[in-house]
Amino acid sequence: MAKGTDDTIAVRISKVLADRIISGAIEPGARLRQDHVAEEFHTSHVPVREAFRRLEAQGLAVSEPRRGVRVAAFNLGEVKEVAEMRAALEVLALRHAAPHLTSAILDLAEEATKAGDKSRDVRSWEDANRAFHRLILAPCGMPRLLATIDDLHAASARFLFAAWRSEWETRTDQDHRAILTALRQGNTESAAVTLGRHVQWIGRKPVKTASGATREAFAIVG
């Protein structure tokens, strides 16, 4: 993949910040101060501001005029919203991608599924999961749709990392396997229905808060 060395500085900054926000390295609600970021990247704040606009568009940051930029907060409602949008759009993408799926692609998707099942931490599971979804959806050849789905995946990953900050138990992904089987049989409709259900599966998990109490954390696990 493009290492981005010819990207503009603003793009580089936005990629690094996006990664930090998604991984949870920066807390929701935390302020992003342009001069501090500029200093860290040894630039002025002009490209930093452009990076902020980019994060805003992805839904990872919110900006109030004259009051600065904060990492976007989220709640159960937004997790559900993203899950439903993903269901609607990924199903659409799959219907268009299906006729162009080759067995080579499906083999790669199966490998991604196995990698996910073997993952012993959230991060590598999420990498494998995203690879699976991208592999089976990319052949739809609809760039705008794929870009929107990518942004939703970023949001999903953020929810996931926030809930499963460290612990992760391996599990075998039956849905992915069912989807692959259906696709291999040319049964697009069945694959689409399974995918639509799959990405709406919201995991729950008790998490200790800073104050010592426990609350439920929610995330899309598909």
Add this chain to the structure above:
Amino acid sequence: MAKGTDDTIAVRISKVLADRIISGAIEPGARLRQDHVAEEFHTSHVPVREAFRRLEAQGLAVSEPRRGVRVAAFNLGEVKEVAEMRAALEVLALRHAAPHLTSAILDLAEEATKAGDKSRDVRSWEDANRAFHRLILAPCGMPRLLATIDDLHAASARFLFAAWRSEWETRTDQDHRAILTALRQGNTESAAVTLGRHVQWIGRKPVKTASGATREAFAIVG
């Protein structure tokens, strides 16, 4: 509506440029030169660049590093893509909005439909059409979904104005009426199905090109 006087300059610029791009005042592929725009708005180019990032996120402009920003081009493929995305997402929004729809809202939506039927030019038809869709979808209470739909509507409007630059023949919108009737009867499923079909209706129309030849123009008419 917010007149936007307390918006940041970048937001104001992006709104004006978005309107010009959508209305077709600036041609697809045309370059947006930051110094010229800055001069027009009596500002420096820093807010102009931020406005460009915003247009980029909406899919109205494309930017190549060091080579500047251009008005995004589009083709029949993208018109279809936007239509299908709208169908998927507006159906989702309607399913969530339906339980919150009051007869007052439905009355307003009916007025919007009548206004659309009476419209003698594309612009006012499109205003009325967007009002209808927003009225019945807004109560879903899903901000991210509504924002995405708004961007898709902007794209739709652009396709429409490009195809029907001036001529427009009045027509009565049966789909809108069928949707309202179904919603009044509490038949959400039927309304959703009709809406999904409605926004995928792509109109065709012969258009004279600059070179005098005629080609077909396409646009979403719903």
Add this chain to the structure above:
DNA sequence: AAAACAGAAATTATCTATAATTTGCAATCG
């Protein structure tokens, strides 16, 4: 005459500086 080249002009991307606004804190007043 078509293609390739070179220099000039225009344009983008960034940096440094300045003005305007907000936020935090402390002292004052009710």
Add this chain to the structure above:
DNA sequence: CGATTGCAAATTATAGATAATTTCTGTTTT
């Protein structure tokens, strides 16, 4: 003692200036 006002520090937003890249144009070369 709590709320409020006022000032200082921090921060955001914009302007003006500079360096680097691209585009344009006219000329030369094959």
